[in-house]
Amino acid sequence: MRYLIAGLLALTPSLALADTLDKGDSAWILTATALVLFMTLPGLSLFYGGLVRNKNVLSVLMQCFAIACAVSLVWLIVGYSLAFSHGGAANAWIGGLSHVFFDGIGRDTLEGSMPKSLHGLFQMTFAIITPALIVGAFAERMRFGAMLAFSVLWVLGVYVPVCHWVWGGGWLAELGLYDFAGGTVVHITAGVAALVAALVLGRRQDWPGQAMKPHNMTMTVMGAGMLWVGWFGFNGGSALSADGNAAMAMLVTHISAAAASLAWVALESIKFGKPSALGIATGMVAGLGTITPASGFVGPGGALLIGLAAGVVCFYMVLVVKQKWRIDDSLDVFPVHGVGGILGTLLAGVFASTELGVFSGYGFAKPDYGMLQQVGVQALGVAATFVYTGVVTFLVLKLVGLFTPLRVTAEEEAQGLDIALHEERGYDI
């Protein structure tokens, strides 16, 4: 929240203390920026790449890579400005155009105690990973061009506004929504978009009748490990300073990941007989996604409980979405990220309380808020993000669908996207 305050101060220069550059803060955020990009390239790419069949591995890597490139340009051109600059009369909903093309941001421009260019870049890496997460929902069947158009429009239509609501001084920030590193902004938006995309595009051919098992679990577990490490930058960096807040955010992030991993494999062992590598890696992602909104507001005791809850709830939601609802969210983006984001955003309002003994956190957003008010704001944030994302994602997909088919042909799908769309193969051995 520190950057919010810094942002507000920057808007009222007459009242603001002069910002001064802090080399420690800047050094940490420079590092954290690299860590968050590392989560997408190659962390998430490998995690997803290993989970698809070998005829589609390149298409998934390619989608993550291309999203990173395209979203970077969108962020430079207009995304950062609309998310983080002041939107005047419309500021509750969307930012302004004062930083289009990073206009007005030079070497000496500061955002809090770091260069503003660094703030823009750090936030860019979040804008990259969010649409990249959605790739898991439509993997193995979406056309490349349609995917790219969807990702760009989705970032503009969903990510940027929600980011502004929560982190750019918009209406949810005003209400005191606790979302430290992206429970609503990143995980709920990506998760809900994944669910909608899976429904709009439809199931993969022959799913669920035919086996579509991961082709390279080693790659997936490697990618998962990179995600865990990168998440230190994601949550620890969201303190936007190199201080106790960052350190505590990193600690609770780690504890939640560990707890959720073990909870997942424990359940798996009880229910299916054996603990699996995919289980421990998926539990880890669930634990990390779930602690994300809470990471700056809770203590390690709270993080332990949040992690355990993440492991249990996301575990069952994977089964519900795939086996009960029969929705082919192919790599389980909604049950892991969407549900984790919802759970974590709600639990942030609980474990921020200073009155839970060893499970206490660091207090609520406003002096007159109790747990009920804070959880109420959290629930409102979840509901608003969920509904807005659902509607706009649907519209964006339909819009793109007017110009180009979203899906490859049945023949291309059977052949595999690597050959059909890229004329390459992942493996020639």
Place this chain on the structure above:
Amino acid sequence: MKMITAVIKPFKVDDVRDALAQIGVQGMTVTEVKGFGRQKGHTELYRGAEYVVDFVPKVKLELAVVDERVDQAVEAIAQAASSGKIGDGKIFITALEQALRIRTGETDDDAL
């Protein structure tokens, strides 16, 4: 001359190779194969989704031996490949009509 074809469990390959080397077998061809017998397949579970794998990985050995070595070779394979459990594999013996060593032009028994 006989062609011995053995389909065995993959982790027994080294034992079988050693056993055959000990009785003086000079060479064989090894192929990774899949198939099913009475062992049937197995199931795999990914995030709770169950996949039945019908074909089990095995290793196929092919070796050509002179008639008087056949019983010895078969016994060596059978002994080394046995774990006593279902899925240990099978050994097939077929008649071999001709053999030729490419480098020297030797034929039949001399070529083995």
